[in-house]
Amino acid sequence: MTAQQLAETARRLVADGRGLLAMDESNGTCDNRFIAAGIVVSLEARRSYRELLITAPGLSTSISGAILYDETIRQTSASGILLVKLLSDTGIMPGIKVDTGAKPLALHNCEKVTEGRDGLRSRLGEYRQICARFAKWRAARHE
Numbered sequence: 001m002t003a004q005q006l007a008e009t010a011r012r013l014v015a016d017g018r019g020l021l022a023m024d025e026s027n028g029t030c031d032n033r034f035i036a037a038g039i040v041v042s043l044e045a046r047r048s049y050r051e052l053l054i055t056a057p058g059l060s061t062s063i064s065g066a067i068l069y070d071e072t073i074r075q076t077s078a079s080g081i082l083l084v085k086l087l088s089d090t091g092i093m094p095g096i097k098v099d100t101g102a103k104p105l106a107l108h109n110c111e112k113v114t115e116g117r118d119g120l121r122s123r124l125g126e127y128r129q130i131c132a133r134f135a136k137w138r139a140a141r142h143e
Helices: 003-017 027-037 043-054 083-089 120-130
Strands: 019-023 063-068 093-097 101-105 108-115 134-136
Touching (some): 003 093, 019 043
Parallel strands (some): 093 134
Antiparallel strands (some): 101 108
16 A cells, blocks of 8 residues: 555545444454343354444445454355445445454463464455455553
8 A cells, every 4th residue: 555545545534524433343242242132143143233234324424434353354245245345335445453352461461462463464465355445453451
């Protein structure tokens, strides 16, 4: 990506007062949300939930980009259309969370470290081919 492309991507993400939809929760976090709501946990339930979010009428008037999770960026709708295509077709820029989670720091359980640098270069290339146009890296935080 060139500096000009990066600047244009940033401009598009903040244009017209719209924001980002962070739908990059892991399968485990999503499953816990379903359990708490009494929803049966399954790949199909997660796909259906994510499709519902991105096909909400008028979403593109408020959202300029959506941060996706690895499973989500590869999923198709019930009718077989890639979810990233559904987003792009409405003018919402697909992005991807590229870290692989925050884990306790060895010998310092009160601190966390963000993992995922191993293999990042190849994952970024793959995500670009799948149509991700920006990436999110979560910084570890103190708990």
